[in-house]
Amino acid sequence: MFYIHCPYCDEHREEEEFHAKGQAHIARPLDPDACTDEEWGNFLYFRANPRGIHHELWVHAAGCRKFFNITRDTQTYAILETYRLGEQPSVTSQS
Amino acid sequence: MQKYSGFGLLKHALSHHENWQRVWRNPKPKKHYDVIIVGGGGHGLATAYYLAKVHKVTNVAVIEKGYLGGGNTARNTTIVRSNYLWDEAAFLYEHAMKLWEGLAQDLNYNLMFSQRGVLNLGHTLQDMRDIERRVNANRLNGIDSVALDTAGVQKIVPIMDCTSRARYPILGASWQPRAGVARHDAVAWGFARAADALGVDLIQQCEVDDILMQNGNAVGVNTKQYGEIHADRIGCVVAGNSGVVAKMAGFELPVESHPLQALVSEPIRPILDTVVMSNQVHGYISQSDKGDLVIGAGIDGYNGYGQRGSYPTIEHTLQAIVEMFPIFSRVRMNRQWGGIVDTTPDACPIISDTPIGNLFFNCGWGTGGFKATPGSGHVFAETLAKGEANALAKPFSMFRFHNGALVDEHGAAGVAH
Numbered sequence: 001m002f003y004i005h006c007p008y009c010d011e012h013r014e015e016e017e018f019h020a021k022g023q024a025h026i027a028r029p030l031d032p033d034a035c036t037d038e039e040w041g042n043f044l045y046f047r048a049n050p051r052g053i054h055h056e057l058w059v060h061a062a063g064c065r066k067f068f069n070i071t072r073d074t075q076t077y078a079i080l081e082t083y084r085l086g087e088q089p090s091v092t093s094q095s
Numbered sequence: 096m097q098k099y100s101g102f103g104l105l106k107h108a109l110s111h112h113e114n115w116q117r118v119w120r121n122p123k124p125k126k127h128y129d130v131i132i133v134g135g136g137g138h139g140l141a142t143a144y145y146l147a148k149v150h151k152v153t154n155v156a157v158i159e160k161g162y163l164g165g166g167n168t169a170r171n172t173t174i175v176r177s178n179y180l181w182d183e184a185a186f187l188y189e190h191a192m193k194l195w196e197g198l199a200q201d202l203n204y205n206l207m208f209s210q211r212g213v214l215n216l217g218h219t220l221q222d223m224r225d226i227e228r229r230v231n232a233n234r235l236n237g238i239d240s241v242a243l244d245t246a247g248v249q250k251i252v253p254i255m256d257c258t259s260r261a262r263y264p265i266l267g268a269s270w271q272p273r274a275g276v277a278r279h280d281a282v283a284w285g286f287a288r289a290a291d292a293l294g295v296d297l298i299q300q301c302e303v304d305d306i307l308m309q310n311g312n313a314v315g316v317n318t319k320q321y322g323e324i325h326a327d328r329i330g331c332v333v334a335g336n337s338g339v340v341a342k343m344a345g346f347e348l349p350v351e352s353h354p355l356q357a358l359v360s361e362p363i364r365p366i367l368d369t370v371v372m373s374n375q376v377h378g379y380i381s382q383s384d385k386g387d388l389v390i391g392a393g394i395d396g397y398n399g400y401g402q403r404g405s406y407p408t409i410e411h412t413l414q415a416i417v418e419m420f421p422i423f424s425r426v427r428m429n430r431q432w433g434g435i436v437d438t439t440p441d442a443c444p445i446i447s448d449t450p451i452g453n454l455f456f457n458c459g460w461g462t463g464g465f466k467a468t469p470g471s472g473h474v475f476a477e478t479l480a481k482g483e484a485n486a487l488a489k490p491f492s493m494f495r496f497h498n499g500a501l502v503d504e505h506g507a508a509g510v511a512h
Contacts, residue, residue: 001406016407020397022351041497045349045440049338051400074352075400 002077004058007084008066017062023047024055024069051075053093058082096292099203118284119291124298124321128156130479131316131326133303133340135159137168137279138457138464139332140286140297141472142479144202147293149473150480155295156326157287158318160302164283167334170402170434171465172357172379172391174370176213176274178240180229183490183502184443185236190487191470192238192273198469204285206277207384211369213274214248216419218263218375226269233271241270251369254422262418263376276370276381282468306344312452313344330455330479335400335435337458344451349496350437350459353394356404358412358431360423362386371419378415388426390416394436394462404433436461440496442505446475446488455479456493 002015029035029043048054054074059067071080071091080091097103097116107115130146132139135157146152159165175195177188199206217223226242233240244267249257257265291297298321305317306329315325331340335352363386372379379391392412395405409431417424438461439445445459457475460467470487477485484492490502 015405020395037499038497041349041499042347045496046347047349047351049348049351049398051336051339051352054398056397072397074398077399077401 002079004070004079005082006060006063006066007068007082008064009060013060013063017060019059019061021057021059021067024057050093053080053091055089055092096203096288099205118288119297122296122298124156124158124296124301124318124324126323127315127325128296129154129327131155131324131329132157132479133316133329133331134166134333135163135283135287135297135299136166136332136334137164137283137286137468138334138460138471138475139330140164140283140290141468142330142332142457142475143295143297143472144286144290144293145473145476146480147290147295150476152480153294155290156324157290157295157297158301158303158316158324159297159299162299163287163297164280167434167436167464168279168283168468170357170432171279172381172389173276173279173383173465174213174274174372174379174381174391175208175277175466176271176370177238177466178213178215178229178233178269178271178274179504180232181502181504182236184504185233185238187444187470187474187487187491188467189236189238190473191467194469194473195277196273198285202285202289204281204288206281206285208275208277209384210273210275211381212251212270212272213370213372214243214251214268214270216248216268216371216373216375217266218373219266222375223266226267230269239271239273241272243268243270252367252371254366255371255419256421265419274370276383278384279465282465286468286472303340304343306340306451306454308344308451313454328453328455328479328482330457330475332457332475334458334460334464335437337437337456341449341456344449344454346450348437348445348456348458348493350439350445351398352400352435352437353397354399354401354404354433355392355394355436355462356408356431356433357389357391358409358428359383359387359389360426361429363388363426366422373415373419376415376418378412378419380416380420387429388423390428394438400435402433402435404431436464438462440505441501441503443502444471444491445493446471446478446484446491447493448478448484449493453482
């Protein structure tokens with residue numbers, strides 16, 4: 001069971017209040033009309049799937065209902081940090 | 096290979112069952128193979144078996160980092176069915192179903208394949224419309240499928256709460272009589288034994304940590320235990336770790352790995368002689384020959400490689416089961432575990448060539464790979480033998496996520512996701 005810190009509520013809450021929404025930091029193509037099929041396919045369907053440190057988008061569905069990001073280890077399931085949308089992670093697989 | 100038979104059992108009884116032949120060899124890998132299959136689960140072993148049997152390619156190695164059939168093959172809920180909506184998926188799973196029907200004889204191994212039927216319940220009017228549509232699509236494709244009303248369901252499963260008092264009343268179901276269950280371990284062992292007898296090297300406890308490349312082509316694998324092993328073609332059948340292996344070769348796959356869990360109860364007397372699945376309340380259940388209730392759950396929403404699931408999912412699933420079967424409310428659960436499933440955006444597998452020459456992937460089976468084990472191996476063996484996809488496998492190329500020709504089974508079939 002995850003015990004997740006919501007960066008907006010600034011409180012730890014249980015996993016059931018939250019929903020995972022997949023990979024974080026996916027940017028919509030700036031010029032969609034100029035995209036090739038490959039670029040569109042990558043944007044729509046190809047997601048990072050690391051065995052290790054992963055940045056994910058979550059939503060505090062049964063709480064403040066705001067979206068935020070989690071840096072989590074997909075192997076140990078340790079939550080390394082949570083941070084607001086628009087912010088950058090301080091823990092990455094490089095660091 | 097020693098042939099298994101009733102007479103053999105009697106004969107070995109005379110020597111206290113101490114002289115049975117080893118089920119497979121434990122060879123050291125050679126320096127070069129025609130085909131290397133990475134991953135010794137059901138699908139990988141089936142691929143090796145059909146390569147050797149159908150295509151006469153016997154210089155084959157199956158490389159497994161743990162032990163044979165120790166991943167998702169050992170962790171699923173053993174359900175076999177083929178009532179998928181879209182033609183491409185229906186043909187593939189029905190191909191597997193036809194192979195299942197003669198498989199125990201073919202492998203000379205008791206797979207405990209039991210065609211006890213599968214019910215996919217409908218709880219809402221929209222469920223029932225979808226069931227009608229899917230049943231009709233199945234019948235057009237030659238797959239046995241029947242739409243039942245509440246009374247029809249109650250007749251098949253008398254212990255289920257089919258009254259209108261239920262929170263999510265059961266309005267009907269689709270029923271596939273030829274569907275059923277098989278003993279999951281036996282499937283891996285049966286394929287392994289038969290493949291080994293045809294000359295395939297099964298190499299266990301040997302972890303691939305790199306794909307060897309030359310001019311954009313894969314030429315072999317590097318293993319932690321035995322160093323480099325070369326091959327003309329490489330097939331990767333590594334389920335949840337597909338993304339990790341693809342990364343070794345330098346490309347991405349459109350798969351995400353999620354934990355999917357199952358649990359079994361204490362053994363009880365025979366009470367449920369079919370398989371019941373419900374998408375709406377999200378749980379599925381059958382009873383094993385040993386007597387335990389085998390219960391399946393949904394995937395956890397987040398990515399994970401931890402081979403364990405979250406408690407809210409267990410709770411949710413058991414709520415659904417008890418809702419359908421109030422009689423099970425005091426059955427105690429014995430064990431719970433998770434497997435790592437590689438899910439694709441359209442909930443259909445990837446059986447495909449890759450941007451790398453001579454490297455092929457069979458993955459993305461998501462939550463429903465077990466039922467396809469023989470079919471998956473059969474079509475992937477042809478892909479590996481000929482270097483191009485078999486007609487059944489062609490729609491499942493990984494490049495469909497670039498050209499848009501998805502096979503959108505997600506939610507459309509009676510798939511429990």
